[in-house]
Amino acid sequence: MKNFQYVRASTPESAITAVTKDGTAQFLAGGTNLVDLMKKGVAAPDKLIDITGLDIKKIEERQGTLHIGAMALNSVVAADALVKKQQPLLALALLKGASQQIRNMATVGGNMLQRTRCPYFYNTDLPCNKREPGTGCGALKGFNRMHAIFGASESCIAVHPSDMCIALVALDATVVVKGLKGERRIPFADFHRLPGDQPQLDHTLARGEMIMGLEIPANQFGSHVHYLKVRDRASYAFALISVAAAIRIDGNTIADVRLAMGGVAHKPWRLTAAEQFLKGKAATEGNFREAAKLAMSNATGYGHNNFKLKLAPNSIVEALTKAAAAS
Numbered sequence: 001m002k003n004f005q006y007v008r009a010s011t012p013e014s015a016i017t018a019v020t021k022d023g024t025a026q027f028l029a030g031g032t033n034l035v036d037l038m039k040k041g042v043a044a045p046d047k048l049i050d051i052t053g054l055d056i057k058k059i060e061e062r063q064g065t066l067h068i069g070a071m072a073l074n075s076v077v078a079a080d081a082l083v084k085k086q087q088p089l090l091a092l093a094l095l096k097g098a099s100q101q102i103r104n105m106a107t108v109g110g111n112m113l114q115r116t117r118c119p120y121f122y123n124t125d126l127p128c129n130k131r132e133p134g135t136g137c138g139a140l141k142g143f144n145r146m147h148a149i150f151g152a153s154e155s156c157i158a159v160h161p162s163d164m165c166i167a168l169v170a171l172d173a174t175v176v177v178k179g180l181k182g183e184r185r186i187p188f189a190d191f192h193r194l195p196g197d198q199p200q201l202d203h204t205l206a207r208g209e210m211i212m213g214l215e216i217p218a219n220q221f222g223s224h225v226h227y228l229k230v231r232d233r234a235s236y237a238f239a240l241i242s243v244a245a246a247i248r249i250d251g252n253t254i255a256d257v258r259l260a261m262g263g264v265a266h267k268p269w270r271l272t273a274a275e276q277f278l279k280g281k282a283a284t285e286g287n288f289r290e291a292a293k294l295a296m297s298n299a300t301g302y303g304h305n306n307f308k309l310k311l312a313p314n315s316i317v318e319a320l321t322k323a324a325a326a327s
C-alpha cells in the first residue's frame with residue numbers, strides 16, 4: 001500500500017476545504033471499503049481526511065421527517081427505535097448487508113459511496129473502464145454472473161452493491177450534501193448514476209462535497225414492508241437480486257406501493273412502471289406477476305447472469321406477497 005497522510009477533521013468545513021483544494025485527498029469514514037481498495041492498489045489517495053469524529057451522527061424526527069446523520073453507524077441505525085418504528089424497511093435492508101462486525105464500523109455516508117464488487121475492478125491486472133477508463137470492460141464478455149440486467153452500457157455492466165440504498169430509493173429519501181458553496185439536497189434516485197461512457201463516476205457529488213445526512217419522509221406503509229435478498233450464502237454476501245417492497249392496502253385495493261431492486265443495475269433500481277400498474281388494483285398474485293413482467297421489460301442478460309432474468313420477477317412477486325402479508 002502507498003504511504004499516505006492521515007488528518008482527523010474537527011469540522012465539516014475544514015474537511016470539505018481539505019478535499020476540495022487537494023485533488024489527492026479523500027474523506028475517510030468507516031473505511032470498510034476504501035481501505036480494501038487501497039490495499040489492492042485500486043485507490044491510492046495521498047491524504048485521508050478522517051470524518052468519523054464529526055457531529056453528524058444523530059437520528060431524529062423533525063416535523064414528521066426522519067433525519068439520519070451521515071456518520072451514524074449502520075448497526076446503530078438498524079437498531080434505532082425511531083427507525084424501526086417509522087421506517088422498518090430501512091432497518092430490514094441494513095440487517096441484510098455485510099456482517100455485524102462490518103455494520104459496527106460502516107457509516108451511512110460510506111455505505112452510499114461504497115464501490116462495486118465487480119472482480120475485474122478489484123484486480124489491477126485485468127481491464128476495467130471503471131478503475132482505468134479506456135482499458136475496456138473485462139466483465140462484458142467475461143465472468144459476469146453478478147452483473148447488471150438494467151441500465152448497463154458497453155463501457156460497464158457493474159452493479160451497485162448496497163442493500164441500504166435499495167430501501168432508501170424506495171422510501172423517496174433525500175441526500176443532504178455540503179460543499180464550499182453551501183448545502184444542497186439531492187433526491188436519492190438521482191444520487192447514483194448509470195455508467196454511460198463514464199463508468200468511473202458512481203454518483204453525482206461534486207469534488208469535495210460531503211454527505212451530511214439523509215431525510216426520509218413519513219409514510220403509511222406501517223409494517224407492510226419486506227426486504228428480500230437472494231444471495232449465494234446466508235450471510236456476508238452481496239445480492240444476486242434484492243427487492244425492497246412496501247405496500248398499503250385499503251380494503252381490497254392497493255392504495256400505495258413502492259418497489260426497488262438491487263443487484264441489477266449500476267444504481268438502486270426503482271420499479272416505477274410496476275408501482276403505477278399496481279396502484280388501485282387488488283393485491284393478488286396475478287397482479288403481482290403482471291407488475292413483475294412490466295418491471296422486466298427492458299432487462300438484458302450478458303451470459304452468465306441470464307438466470308437473473310427469471311430470478312428477478314419471481315423475487316418481485318415474493319417480496320410483494322411477503323410485504324402484503326407482514327404484520
Ligand code: SF4
Pocket residue numbers: 116118119120121127128129130131136137138139140155156157158199
Ligand atoms: Fe470494470 Fe464495470 Fe467492466 Fe466491472 S463491469 S470490469 S467495473 S468496467
